[in-house]
Amino acid sequence: MQTRKWYNKHMFFTILISCLVVLIVTGAGFLNASDDGTLFIQDIEGDRSILDHVIIRGLIQDEAHGIAFDIRNHEVNKKFSYYNSSEDINYELMGAAPIGDSNYSYRLNNAISPDANIETTEKKEIAESGYIIEKTTKADAIDFFVNISKIEFLRNKTNWSEIRFDPGTQLKSDILEFELTSLDYYDDNDRLLSHNEGGDSIGVAGTLLTGGNPKDAYTLMDGRLYFTLLTSPYHRGSNGIYKVEDFVELWEWLSDESAKDRAQYGKVKPITTFSLDEQNMSVLAIEAVSGKLILIVIENDTLILRSYHPETGGLLDELPVGELDHEDYGGTLQSFVDDNILNLNIIKSINEGDEQYLMSNILLSVDVADKLSLLHHIEGLQLEGEEITPKYIDQIATADQKLFVFTNLSIEEEQRGINYEVLWPKHNVMFVYQGSEFLYKGELITDIDEDYITHRERIRSYGGGFGYEQYQFRQIYGYQVERR
Amino acid sequence: MSKLIYLINVEIRRYRWSLAAMVVILILFQQILLGISAGNTNIYIPYEEFFQSSGAVIVFGLAFAACCVLCIWSIVYNYHGSKSIYTLMALPQKRSFYYFSKLVTCLMFFLILITTQLLSALLGYALFAPHIRRVAEQSSVYGTTFRFDHAKNGLFLSFVRSDFFRLLFPLSSKSFFSSISILFAFVTGLLYGVLCERSKKYSRLILAAAQVGYGIYLVNYRITAADFFQRHQNLVIHGILMLLLTVLFIWGSIRLIRSSTIS
Numbered sequence: 001m002q003t004r005k006w007y008n009k010h011m012f013f014t015i016l017i018s019c020l021v022v023l024i025v026t027g028a029g030f031l032n033a034s035d036d037g038t039l040f041i042q043d044i045e046g047d048r049s050i051l052d053h054v055i056i057r058g059l060i061q062d063e064a065h066g067i068a069f070d071i072r073n074h075e076v077n078k079k080f081s082y083y084n085s086s087e088d089i090n091y092e093l094m095g096a097a098p099i100g101d102s103n104y105s106y107r108l109n110n111a112i113s114p115d116a117n118i119e120t121t122e123k124k125e126i127a128e129s130g131y132i133i134e135k136t137t138k139a140d141a142i143d144f145f146v147n148i149s150k151i152e153f154l155r156n157k158t159n160w161s162e163i164r165f166d167p168g169t170q171l172k173s174d175i176l177e178f179e180l181t182s183l184d185y186y187d188d189n190d191r192l193l194s195h196n197e198g199g200d201s202i203g204v205a206g207t208l209l210t211g212g213n214p215k216d217a218y219t220l221m222d223g224r225l226y227f228t229l230l231t232s233p234y235h236r237g238s239n240g241i242y243k244v245e246d247f248v249e250l251w252e253w254l255s256d257e258s259a260k261d262r263a264q265y266g267k268v269k270p271i272t273t274f275s276l277d278e279q280n281m282s283v284l285a286i287e288a289v290s291g292k293l294i295l296i297v298i299e300n301d302t303l304i305l306r307s308y309h310p311e312t313g314g315l316l317d318e319l320p321v322g323e324l325d326h327e328d329y330g331g332t333l334q335s336f337v338d339d340n341i342l343n344l345n346i347i348k349s350i351n352e353g354d355e356q357y358l359m360s361n362i363l364l365s366v367d368v369a370d371k372l373s374l375l376h377h378i379e380g381l382q383l384e385g386e387e388i389t390p391k392y393i394d395q396i397a398t399a400d401q402k403l404f405v406f407t408n409l410s411i412e413e414e415q416r417g418i419n420y421e422v423l424w425p426k427h428n429v430m431f432v433y434q435g436s437e438f439l440y441k442g443e444l445i446t447d448i449d450e451d452y453i454t455h456r457e458r459i460r461s462y463g464g465g466f467g468y469e470q471y472q473f474r475q476i477y478g479y480q481v482e483r484r
Numbered sequence: 485m486s487k488l489i490y491l492i493n494v495e496i497r498r499y500r501w502s503l504a505a506m507v508v509i510l511i512l513f514q515q516i517l518l519g520i521s522a523g524n525t526n527i528y529i530p531y532e533e534f535f536q537s538s539g540a541v542i543v544f545g546l547a548f549a550a551c552c553v554l555c556i557w558s559i560v561y562n563y564h565g566s567k568s569i570y571t572l573m574a575l576p577q578k579r580s581f582y583y584f585s586k587l588v589t590c591l592m593f594f595l596i597l598i599t600t601q602l603l604s605a606l607l608g609y610a611l612f613a614p615h616i617r618r619v620a621e622q623s624s625v626y627g628t629t630f631r632f633d634h635a636k637n638g639l640f641l642s643f644v645r646s647d648f649f650r651l652l653f654p655l656s657s658k659s660f661f662s663s664i665s666i667l668f669a670f671v672t673g674l675l676y677g678v679l680c681e682r683s684k685k686y687s688r689l690i691l692a693a694a695q696v697g698y699g700i701y702l703v704n705y706r707i708t709a710a711d712f713f714q715r716h717q718n719l720v721i722h723g724i725l726m727l728l729l730t731v732l733f734i735w736g737s738i739r740l741i742r743s744s745t746i747s
Binding site for chain 1: 492497500526528592595596603638640643645650653654709710712719
């Protein structure tokens with residue numbers, strides 16, 4: 001009775017304090033639980049003691065939160081960040097340009113060479129109203145033009161500018177294998193309604209065009225864009241390293257009717273040029289490292305790195321790395337630049353017939369100073385059992401005179417019944433090398449895979465489609481390795 | 485101050501059974517829905533998706549509506565039966581105490597609602613959250629054996645990822661400030677609207693309605709803030725605007741009470 005009387009008298013404070021205690025204790029519990037996720041390195045092979053001398057940093061994030069971590073061998077520290085909006089997502093670690101920076105898009109266009117042998121056919125098709133003229137032009141030589149768009153994302157507007165440049169590069173064939181088609185739509189009164197170009201086919205030689213990612217063809221140094229052409233031994237004419245001095249505003253070149261033809265726009269300065277005639281050369285990529293331009297080429301079946309002065313174009317040094325057949329370049333080259341160190345992942349893909357390819361990674365670490373020095377050179381990761389060679393590496397970093405390679409490994413058996421690559425169970429694996437010697441392999445054990453289980457089970461149980469948002473699932477970004 | 489606390493106690497005692505019923509119904513109905521949903525779920529689903537798809541959020545919506553009705557009734561009540569509003573206005577105390585007792589009581593309704601929702605979500609996780617099938621032992625004589633357990637840190641992740649939980653139980657100071665300012669502005673706006681109606685100042689209802697519109701806009705932004713293409717907004721500025729509206733509503737309400745227009 002006494003208690004009830006006391007409770008009635010203090011009902012407000014009793015309820016208020018009870019509610020606040022529940023909310024505060026639970027809130028504190030949640031914040032405390034942010035550290036409870038699994039994160040440690042599990043040994044697979046090699047000597048773990050090499051982790052005693054380094055700190056491995058990274059960020060696990062999805063669209064709602066991020067957990068920054070640092071691992072000092074057995075000691076793991078985590079810091080939780082709650083994302084109030086998508087603006088809190090760390091896009092920079094994922095390679096996105098921050099607001100105010102520019103994005104570039106590199107495209108190769110082609111046009112029939114003026115001295116080419118050509119054959120033109122026209123076909124008329126009756127449409128629902130009017131008719132269509134399909135014009136096909138076959139040629140034995142085409143010229144290449146480089147188009148680069150610069151897109152500046154500012155707070156309130158987007159600036160778009162372009163360059164179009166003729167480097168004098170050509171593909172020539174013995175037969176009329178380059179096909180260019182155009183479609184002209186006319187109405188019943190023979191008035192031209194629209195003209196569409198497209199459906200270009202540049203034949204067998206076209207498949208050997210570059211193989212590479214267009215992003216490998218340009219690089220930025222001190223805000224200036226340098227580019228090259230990813231050419232194969234089948235190209236003729238000239239190639240080189242070029243510097244964009246000035247872009248032209250989009251509206252300016254759009255308003256010029258001759259833009260579609262062979263015209264050039266913007267101001268481009270050749271830094272250095274070289275002839276492709278009589279050369280057995282593939283250009284794989286260009287990179288800016290430590291104030292120098294590094295051109296990565298295969299010449300006479302040797303992988304070579306060349307260092308150029310960005311203003312004079314003078315060849316500063318040349319580093320032959322090892323044998324690599326032109327035909328074996330798999331078209332994937334990733335570069336990771338850390339101060340004066342250039343780390344590369346190059347995919348070697350050996351055709352074994354019947355559309356079977358044996359893939360392996362060539363991992364290089366090069367110190368770029370006045371001279372180029374090869375620090376580490378590994379051919380093929382230390383894979384076991386059904387582990388599949390990863391085409392892409394998450395990060396290559398050097399610390400404590402060792403090379404740390406982070407990648408996602410898939411296992412063939414775990415892929416069964418799942419058609420979507422993103423849903424394959426992945427293993428975040430770290431390899432450590434020194435020179436060309438393997439030292440250690442470990443797996444970063446996390447709970448990230450649990451984010452995919454629902455979709456994986458749905459696909460396995462019910463089949464059907466699958467859609468997802470880019471930042472829906474947790475992933476590890478921005479690996480860094482520092483010496484302790 | 486003791487007079488104010490006395491008035492608040494009186495108000496809360498008056499609604500204790502209604503509040504108790506709301507608490508029981510909210511927890512019971514949500515657990516029933518989660519239980520039904522668990523029975524129909526054959527694969528693992530993260531708790532936030534499971535909670536959302538079970539319909540438990542609708543129960544919360546109904547409970548929220550019930551709280552709004554209680555807030556309105558807490559004022560309108562004094563005009564019915566004994567017409568105690570005349571007694572209250574004649575009491576030897578500041579008239580603003582009358583308003584603050586109502587305001588604190590209404591805020592308490594929502595505090596109880598939010599706390600109950602939290603407890604219900606925790607209980608639902610413990611009882612019904614889907615489990616992940618994990619390999620316990622592989623290639624034994626009896627083949628592979630499995631165990632079923634919760635996702636690692638699944639409860640924490642659901643409170644971090646769910647739009648609904650992010651709104652009610654934000655885990656950052658910015659989002660917390662935003663949620664609390666929306667709640668304060670909503671409750672003071674609701675009371676201001678009722679007082680305007682009582683004092684027959686119907687044109688001023690527009691202000692209360694505008695605040696509700698602004699609140700819905702902000703809640704919508706908070707729900708979609710994680711979307712990539714959502715235009716970023718400053719939660720602190722919105723929160724300050726909401727608090728300014730709160731002050732405006734409190735000031736307006738006290739003016740209405742002091743000028744005796746409500747009685």
